[in-house]
Amino acid sequence: MPSLxxxxxxxxxxxxxxxxxxxAYYAIPPSGAMDRNAARIALLLLNLPENAPLIECxxxxxxxxxxxxVQITISGADFQWVLNDSPVMLHTVIDVQAGDTLSGxxxxxxxxxxxxxxxxxxxDKVYNSYATYLNAGIGxxxxxxxxxxxxxxxxxxxDHYSGTNSIPILPGPEFSLLSETAQQQLRDITYTxxxxxxxxxxxxxxxxxxxxxxxxxxxxxxxxxxxxLPPSGLPxxxxxxxxxSGGYPRIAYLQEQYLxxxxxxPLGGEVRFGLx
Amino acid sequence: MTSRSLHLNNSDFExxxxxxxxxxxxxxxxxxxxxxxxxxxxxKFDFIDExxxxxxxxxxKLNARFNDTRMELFSTLQPAKQQVTNTYRLPIYFAxxxxxxxxxxxxxxxxxxxxxxxxxxxxxxxxxxFLPGFIYLNGLPENLHVPRKSVxxxxxxxxxxxxxxKYLGLYALDSPGGWHVIxxxxxxxxxxxxxxxxxxNLEDQxxxxxxxxxxxxxxxxxxxxLIDYNA
Numbered sequence: 001m002p003s004l005x006x007x008x009x010x011x012x013x014x015x016x017x018x019x020x021x022x023x024a025y026y027a028i029p030p031s032g033a034m035d036r037n038a039a040r041i042a043l044l045l046l047n048l049p050e051n052a053p054l055i056e057c058x059x060x061x062x063x064x065x066x067x068x069x070v071q072i073t074i075s076g077a078d079f080q081w082v083l084n085d086s087p088v089m090l091h092t093v094i095d096v097q098a099g100d101t102l103s104g105x106x107x108x109x110x111x112x113x114x115x116x117x118x119x120x121x122x123x124d125k126v127y128n129s130y131a132t133y134l135n136a137g138i139g140x141x142x143x144x145x146x147x148x149x150x151x152x153x154x155x156x157x158x159d160h161y162s163g164t165n166s167i168p169i170l171p172g173p174e175f176s177l178l179s180e181t182a183q184q185q186l187r188d189i190t191y192t193x194x195x196x197x198x199x200x201x202x203x204x205x206x207x208x209x210x211x212x213x214x215x216x217x218x219x220x221x222x223x224x225x226x227x228x229l230p231p232s233g234l235p236x237x238x239x240x241x242x243x244x245s246g247g248y249p250r251i252a253y254l255q256e257q258y259l260x261x262x263x264x265x266p267l268g269g270e271v272r273f274g275l276x
Numbered sequence: 277m278t279s280r281s282l283h284l285n286n287s288d289f290e291x292x293x294x295x296x297x298x299x300x301x302x303x304x305x306x307x308x309x310x311x312x313x314x315x316x317x318x319x320k321f322d323f324i325d326e327x328x329x330x331x332x333x334x335x336x337k338l339n340a341r342f343n344d345t346r347m348e349l350f351s352t353l354q355p356a357k358q359q360v361t362n363t364y365r366l367p368i369y370f371a372x373x374x375x376x377x378x379x380x381x382x383x384x385x386x387x388x389x390x391x392x393x394x395x396x397x398x399x400x401x402x403x404x405x406f407l408p409g410f411i412y413l414n415g416l417p418e419n420l421h422v423p424r425k426s427v428x429x430x431x432x433x434x435x436x437x438x439x440x441x442k443y444l445g446l447y448a449l450d451s452p453g454g455w456h457v458i459x460x461x462x463x464x465x466x467x468x469x470x471x472x473x474x475x476x477n478l479e480d481q482x483x484x485x486x487x488x489x490x491x492x493x494x495x496x497x498x499x500x501x502l503i504d505y506n507a
Contacts, residue, residue: 217442218330218332218333220330221300221328230427245328
């Protein structure tokens with residue numbers, strides 16, 4: 001699994017997220033990013049969920065060695081960051097190569113910075129949050145601040161800014177209506193975005209999918225991201241202005257965060273779906 | 277996807293959880309689902325972002341605050357008192373529309389016979405859905421159940437009455453649509469920005485009334501809504 005290693009920990013470097021809410025009743029504080037806006041910016045630039053974990057740096061920058069290539073973003077105070085020896089900018093997607101080292105100096109114009117990594121960090125939630133709560137020794141990375149030699153692993157995220165637009169999909173309520181062949185096809189299938197698409201829905205052009213039925217007896221609920229299969233055998237993806245019910249089988253769906261990627265593909269562009 | 281059963285207010289429900297993204301709830305007996313959906317919607321649970329109620333399924337869009345144990349909160353829901361139902365007349369001009377071909381062919385009847393059957397049917401508001409103001413009406417005679425189109429039409433005019441499967445429906449907005457259009461209504465049922473955006477309730481009764489093209493133009497010019505028309 002891809003990973004990074006902490007070479008120097010900086011002054012106070014921890015894993016944080018948006019914190020744990022509603023536990024003050026049990027005298028558990030929220031913890032979480034000290035500058036939530038900056039943390040959100042770093043995450044959103046990578047199209048990560050707002051509640052994903054990231055690294056919070058305080059006053060003095062850590063030195064981080066990336067064992068594997070990955071995209072990162074940095075936000076918050078300016079720690080005069082350099083990747084190997086080249087200065088890197090805040091608020092941009094940075095392509096880190098395997099073996100690169102990120103380091104910095106003292107914080108300028110502020111006190112805290114955030115480093116987000118484009119992957120699913122292999123950490124466990126405590127009380128539904130990744131936030132490190134130092135006093136109790138819970139959350140984040142073993143409940144403590146990061147120190148020399150710590151290794152943080154992540155599971156890769158598809159690189160959606162270059163090459164094919166790949167989007168994971170999940171079986172929908174009527175997935176079982178699909179023929180076995182169609183179920184296999186969905187494991188890796190590329191469609192073209194039809195020019196008759198709009199804010200309600202994307203009409204996909206490409207392979208027709210076989211189903212034992214293309215009409216449901218009743219109109220059933222659909223949400224943005226649901227994939228319907230009308231009798232033409234060509235799927236439709238419901239989007240932000242989409243209907244809330246419909247009578248075509250709901251063969252699959254994509255999770256909300258992937259709508260942003262899908263909606264950036266121009267008409268005539270290609271999207272690759274992979275059933276997980 | 278995981279399934280579990282739920283017992284609430286002497287009714288049994290089946291709940292499917294799709295990866296904590298959304299829940300689908302189905303009732304094991306008729307008539308209990310809409311009530312449950314309404315109670316959940318009105319309770320405004322913090323772990324639910326959207327509630328969609330249809331005749332056969334309730335869909336709950338979940339957020340990160342959800343976990344399986346939160347479902348136990350459904351047992352705190354108390355049934356509301358029975359609602360009064362109203363009866364409304366829905367004026368329809370059965371204009372010539374290309375979709376009539378599919379309807380008469382599927383039904384094996386002429387246009388006049390189809391209209392006759394619709395005018396003598398008592399319809400019930402089964403659900404709201406699709407787009408704002410779209411009404412699904414139950415009661416359509418079985419021989420008039422026409423499957424939805426293979427390729428949905430890109431444009432259906434606002435206030436079109438159409439047949440889709442077992443339902444008679446009303447499109448309140450211009451939209452794409454897969455149903456077969458058989459007529460036009462001269463009154464609007466939408467009342468933006470009020471909530472709910474239309475004056476009907478589930479189980480309200482609808483009686484279709486035939487009007488001529490002249491009457492259509494006349495009522496249309498008065499810009500009445502459904503309530504004014506029925507007053």
